[in-house]
Amino acid sequence: MLNCIIHGEARQDVVPLLVVHGLFGSARNWGVIAKRLSDQRQVIAVDMRNHGDSDWKDGHSYFDLADDLAEVINAHGTKMDVLGHSMGGKASMVLATAHPELLRKLIVADIAPVTYSHTQMPIIDAMRSVDLDRIKTRGDADSQLQNIIPERAVRAFILQNLDPKSKSWRLNLDVLARDMPRIIGFPDIDGVFDGPTLFLSGGASDYVQREHRSKITKLFPQAKFVKIPGAGHWLHAEKPREFEATARVFLSS
Numbered sequence: 001m002l003n004c005i006i007h008g009e010a011r012q013d014v015v016p017l018l019v020v021h022g023l024f025g026s027a028r029n030w031g032v033i034a035k036r037l038s039d040q041r042q043v044i045a046v047d048m049r050n051h052g053d054s055d056w057k058d059g060h061s062y063f064d065l066a067d068d069l070a071e072v073i074n075a076h077g078t079k080m081d082v083l084g085h086s087m088g089g090k091a092s093m094v095l096a097t098a099h100p101e102l103l104r105k106l107i108v109a110d111i112a113p114v115t116y117s118h119t120q121m122p123i124i125d126a127m128r129s130v131d132l133d134r135i136k137t138r139g140d141a142d143s144q145l146q147n148i149i150p151e152r153a154v155r156a157f158i159l160q161n162l163d164p165k166s167k168s169w170r171l172n173l174d175v176l177a178r179d180m181p182r183i184i185g186f187p188d189i190d191g192v193f194d195g196p197t198l199f200l201s202g203g204a205s206d207y208v209q210r211e212h213r214s215k216i217t218k219l220f221p222q223a224k225f226v227k228i229p230g231a232g233h234w235l236h237a238e239k240p241r242e243f244e245a246t247a248r249v250f251l252s253s
Contacts, residue, residue: 001075002046002068003027003053008038015080015104017251019045020069022086022111023120023183024158024171026052033236033244040252044080046072048088050172051161057172060179062187065091066098073102081251085109085236086207087183097191097219106197106220107247110205110233112212113219115185123149123158124177132167140164157234189219197223198250202231202238224250 005027010016017037019030027034027045034043047054049068057064069091073080081104084092089111096106126148135141138159149155161170176183197220201208208225216223226246231239 002048002072004047004072005031005034005045007034007043007045008041010042014041015078016042016044016076018069018073018080018082019043020082020084020088020092021045021048021051022088023176024051024123024161025085025088026160026170028052028160029157030236033240033247036244037248037251040248041081044072044076048091050175052170056175058175060172060175061182062091062094063098066095069095070099070102073099079104081105081107083107083109083247084111086111086233090186093193093219094187094189096193096195096197097189100191100193100195103193103195105195105251106193107250108197108199109243110201110207110235112199112208113186113189113215114212116207117184119180119184121177121180123154124173124180127158127161127169127171127173130162135162135164135167137164138162192219192221194221196250196253198247199223199225200235200243200246200250201225201227202233202235203227203229204231205233205235207233 027047030045034045037043049057082092089108093113096103130141130144141162142155145155228235228239228242236243
């Protein structure tokens with residue numbers, strides 16, 4: 001079972017919301033939005049396998065990830081709304097098409113059911129380059145990463161996965177590196193989710209393009225498309241108020 005952080009109390013009249021983070025993320029990354037949305041429903045944020053406090057597993061395919069999410073929903077004994085970002089969005093799409101009976105509504109944040117040409121291997125290489133024996137604080141690791149990852153916000157995000165006390169990463173870097181082609185790809189799937197679906201993208205992001213829409217609507221016939229102006233791929237972190245408001249309207253409608 002995945003590690004879960006639960007916000008709010010279960011309600012009989014409103015289905016819970018399951019929040020699924022992206023690559024190198026964790027349930028904690030979604031704490032602010034999850035807490036705010038929990039004023040109207042229970043919100044369950046998960047650590048995906050090979051991330052955070054969840055178990056490390058040998059496989060990291062989207063079918064594996066979708067099965068993990070199905071296990072969480074089945075354990076709670078009720079249908080859920082699901083919100084997935086990036087890698088978590090792809091896992092949520094596979095979940096929705098394989099187990100449509102488990103979902104009421106789906107929000108896919110800034111990702112499409114396609115294979116991308118980029119890779120996140122430079123980030124993994126950067127984490128592997130940190131001399132863990134020389135660190136006592138995350139600041140020590142930050143100093144080592146400055147020349148490799150110049151963007152301060154990216155370093156801060158990555159370093160949330162570092163446990164200075166145990167001098168280890170809360171990420172299964174070996175499996176994530178091995179399965180990177182699967183992570184940036186998308187599997188062939190036959191199912192369809194015909195429930196309400198929102199593809200919520202950053203206006204400054206190029207992850208969800210107009211040419212992706214035919215494939216999206218084939219898998220998700222009720223798909224609607226909304227962009228948050230000025231937001232990039234990390235739209236929930238860059239524009240949290242706008243992200244929350246848009247998600248709230250869709251989930252409540």
